[in-house]
Amino acid sequence: MSGVSETGMTALAAVILAGGQGRRMGGCDKGLVPFRQVPMVSWSLVAAQAEVTQVLISCNRNPLEYARLGVPLVQDRQAGFNGPLSGIQAAMAALEPEIGHLLVLPCDTPLISGDLVRSLIDVARRNPAHIVHLRSEGQPHYLHAVIPCRYRDSLDLWLESGQQAVGRWYAQHPVMRLAVDEQAHRLLNLNSPEQLRASA
Numbered sequence: 001m002s003g004v005s006e007t008g009m010t011a012l013a014a015v016i017l018a019g020g021q022g023r024r025m026g027g028c029d030k031g032l033v034p035f036r037q038v039p040m041v042s043w044s045l046v047a048a049q050a051e052v053t054q055v056l057i058s059c060n061r062n063p064l065e066y067a068r069l070g071v072p073l074v075q076d077r078q079a080g081f082n083g084p085l086s087g088i089q090a091a092m093a094a095l096e097p098e099i100g101h102l103l104v105l106p107c108d109t110p111l112i113s114g115d116l117v118r119s120l121i122d123v124a125r126r127n128p129a130h131i132v133h134l135r136s137e138g139q140p141h142y143l144h145a146v147i148p149c150r151y152r153d154s155l156d157l158w159l160e161s162g163q164q165a166v167g168r169w170y171a172q173h174p175v176m177r178l179a180v181d182e183q184a185h186r187l188l189n190l191n192s193p194e195q196l197r198a199s200a
Contacts, residue, residue: 009125013099014048015074015091016041017084017143018059018066018107029062030190031107040190043110045069047117052103056094058087083164084143085155092152099149101128106143111186120146123178131170135177136184142166144187148173 018031018041031041041057048055058074059066066073074090076082088104095102101124105112116134124132124146133145143166151173158169180187 009101009128011096011099012052012101012103012121012146013054013056013091013095014052014103014105015056015058015088016044016048016105016107017087018057029059029065031057031059032062032065035110035190039065039069040110041066041107042069044105044107044112045071047112047114048103048105050114051117051121054095054099056091057107058090082159083166085159085164085166085169088147089152089155089159092149092155095149102147102149104143104145104147106189108189109144109187110190111188112144113183113186116144116180116183116186119180120144120178123176127174127176130174130176132176132178133170134187135179136181136187140167140177141187142170145170 018029032039034040035043045055045057055071056074057066057069057071060076063073072094074087074094076086076090078086088102092102103117103121105117120132120134124130129148131145131147131151134141154172155169163169
């Protein structure tokens with residue numbers, strides 16, 4: 001497979017998912033909501049850029065604002081808000097052929113650390129055929145993941161069938177879960193103004 005050697009993962013890209021509706025944020029585009037004086041998406045962007053050869057942002061609105069961050073943008077194939085797998089699909093379609101794996105991070109966990117991202121990637125490097133995602137305190141974090149690009153056709157078929165559930169699609173493939181209970185606070189989704197104020 002392209003992007004995978006006999007010893008494991010080679011080229012790795014990343015996508016930051018910022019394509020949601022932000023319902024609990026009053027309809028605001030969460031990636032652009034300020035957190036500690038910078039757009040919330042910037043924190044995931046910085047964590048990813050140190051580890052990968054290419055970073056994309058998946059956004060379905062406000063492209064001019066996201067373009068100011070200086071990385072390529074992708075948009076869902078279909079209009080509207082079609083769930084995170086559609087953002088992952090758009091990113092995979094935009095990758096160069098030599099990219100074998102895609103790091104996925106959401107835009108709304110700005111407390112994410114570089115160490116946590118590196119731990120996730122290290123497990124994926126040792127298990128290049130697996131989808132690897134984080135888990136803390138028994139809860140899966142499906143959108144903190146590394147996904148082999150070899151599953152792109154499977155993802156296309158899943159979405160074409162009208163399915164959107166991330167965990168159910170993952171379950172069709174080899175999956176590993178990295179428990180990071182001691183860093184659960186770094187995976188806090190800031191979904192509301194109240195959570196933003198409490199974490200600032």
